[in-house]
Amino acid sequence: MNGLLKNNFYGMIENVKIAIVFVLILGITLLISGNDTILNIFCIISTPAIAILSLSCLRKESASKWQKYKLTLPITRNAIVNSQYISHIILCLTTTAIISLFIILTVCIHGNQYFYYGFRDAVTLLMTSFVLSILIGAISYPLCYLWGAERIEVITVLSVIGAVAIVLGLSLIINLMFDRSSITNTIYYISLASILVITLVIFILSKIASCIIFKRKEY
Amino acid sequence: MDYALQLQNVTKSFKHSDFLLDHISFALPKGAIMGFVGENGAGKTTTIGCIMNTLRIDSGSIQVLGQTLNGQNPLLSEQIGIVYDGDNFPSYLTANQLEHILQGIYSAWDPSLFQKFLERFELNRTLKISKYSKGMSMKLAIAVALSHHPKLLILDEATAGLDPVIRDEMLDLFLDFIEDPEHSILLSSHITSDLEKIADYITFIHKGKIILTETKDHLIYQYGILRCRQKEFEQINTTDILAYRKRDYQIDVLVANRHTAEKNYKNLVIDPATIDEIMLLLTKEERI
Numbered sequence: 366m367n368g369l370l371k372n373n374f375y376g377m378i379e380n381v382k383i384a385i386v387f388v389l390i391l392g393i394t395l396l397i398s399g400n401d402t403i404l405n406i407f408c409i410i411s412t413p414a415i416a417i418l419s420l421s422c423l424r425k426e427s428a429s430k431w432q433k434y435k436l437t438l439p440i441t442r443n444a445i446v447n448s449q450y451i452s453h454i455i456l457c458l459t460t461t462a463i464i465s466l467f468i469i470l471t472v473c474i475h476g477n478q479y480f481y482y483g484f485r486d487a488v489t490l491l492m493t494s495f496v497l498s499i500l501i502g503a504i505s506y507p508l509c510y511l512w513g514a515e516r517i518e519v520i521t522v523l524s525v526i527g528a529v530a531i532v533l534g535l536s537l538i539i540n541l542m543f544d545r546s547s548i549t550n551t552i553y554y555i556s557l558a559s560i561l562v563i564t565l566v567i568f569i570l571s572k573i574a575s576c577i578i579f580k581r582k583e584y
Numbered sequence: 585m586d587y588a589l590q591l592q593n594v595t596k597s598f599k600h601s602d603f604l605l606d607h608i609s610f611a612l613p614k615g616a617i618m619g620f621v622g623e624n625g626a627g628k629t630t631t632i633g634c635i636m637n638t639l640r641i642d643s644g645s646i647q648v649l650g651q652t653l654n655g656q657n658p659l660l661s662e663q664i665g666i667v668y669d670g671d672n673f674p675s676y677l678t679a680n681q682l683e684h685i686l687q688g689i690y691s692a693w694d695p696s697l698f699q700k701f702l703e704r705f706e707l708n709r710t711l712k713i714s715k716y717s718k719g720m721s722m723k724l725a726i727a728v729a730l731s732h733h734p735k736l737l738i739l740d741e742a743t744a745g746l747d748p749v750i751r752d753e754m755l756d757l758f759l760d761f762i763e764d765p766e767h768s769i770l771l772s773s774h775i776t777s778d779l780e781k782i783a784d785y786i787t788f789i790h791k792g793k794i795i796l797t798e799t800k801d802h803l804i805y806q807y808g809i810l811r812c813r814q815k816e817f818e819q820i821n822t823t824d825i826l827a828y829r830k831r832d833y834q835i836d837v838l839v840a841n842r843h844t845a846e847k848n849y850k851n852l853v854i855d856p857a858t859i860d861e862i863m864l865l866l867t868k869e870e871r872i
Contacts, residue, residue: 366688367688367689368684368685368686368687368688368689368690369685369688369689370688371681371684371685371688372685375676375677375681375685376674376676379676422674425674425675425676426674428671428674428675429670429671429672429673429674429675430668430670430671430672431671431672431673431674433638433668434666434668434672434673436636436637436638437636437637437638437661437664437666438661438686438689438690439658439659439660439661439662439689439690439691440658440661440689441656441658583633583638583639583640584633584638584639
């Protein structure tokens, strides 16, 4: 597993290094300007963008015989799939942590002029970004194993649409369940936690689906 | 005799193709090199895919070092080194990064041996594989395949596209590897001259079927080609003819025993057969 994680890490870094530079530049711009629009864009876009770019390493792998070669290594097919999902979640968590750091620094420098409901809003913003990027992975990986990494562009578009649709759908259901004016902090956090749990369940189901698809795959 | 690899009645069909691997059977003894020969599309890569379990067989059995390779026994995979034709590894990696990856996968990975190969092949560790020439990429793949101390080396057209100097270097390396009696090589190749140099056994595959598997020495010292005209051809006993090929005014006839043929057909010219000629004659449809 250690070797597989390194393999994924090298592939992801190769693809996301420009995006990381872009995120850092945007983060520093945010720190200097304290602009609330930049903050929103920075929070929502960064993690999903890096998640999307990391997917394209699958295409680069498929351009060589590496996918086939990996199957000849002393590892199981399930381990290959697991490593992909673990790497994805590590990447999303790391990016979210970096974004959080920039938000904390921005609030420290410019004061809290961004979050009307305070901590709750900041968590919502970060979680939306994290949930979107996790869902993008959850939709992309089984499709990649099913259709092949050559169709990564179509898969990426579908995964972004799917991820946004799931987040909007879940938010809509929660809004319908509760009267907006009577939402307490507790209910709000329970709702956020529910979305997170549902997302993680989707991610686990996606991993199971990928394992089943990949087990049947021939190279 | 102990075998490194045994295939028995292996069949493999594909959903969207007429190609069929048709009851493939052959065995590679330990301590030997087997040349796996056939034209493009004959089924060499498919057979190797079945051996390595990247393709699932429909029926039959494959034993690698006495065990079945089914993706659930990593210890067995540890003992196999594989080299595919073309790009084995992602082009964005360096040899250094590749080593970090494989060190975390192979328990028997030998960094000093890998370093020795990199030095021997003059490969730069920090250079991206995308910057390597085809020969360098192939050398790297061979270095990787050997650096975890495999017992069986499988090479799928690994010497194709390499210049004669590099090919010769590779062949020497394979001969070094085979010095250990526990080591074996299955070498699929078009380049029959390479096989004549190093192979102990030659297996011919044609349209998904094994048409001949024999020791190289037997092929070279026993097989022969009768050069004759139509009239003389008609006088040859059909049981002596393995395959024949008409060429303008001459017919080349492949016989399994050159020395017997010399006695039986004294008026005919009989030449020793090269692997190339045997392959050409066997893969032609004109057979008795």
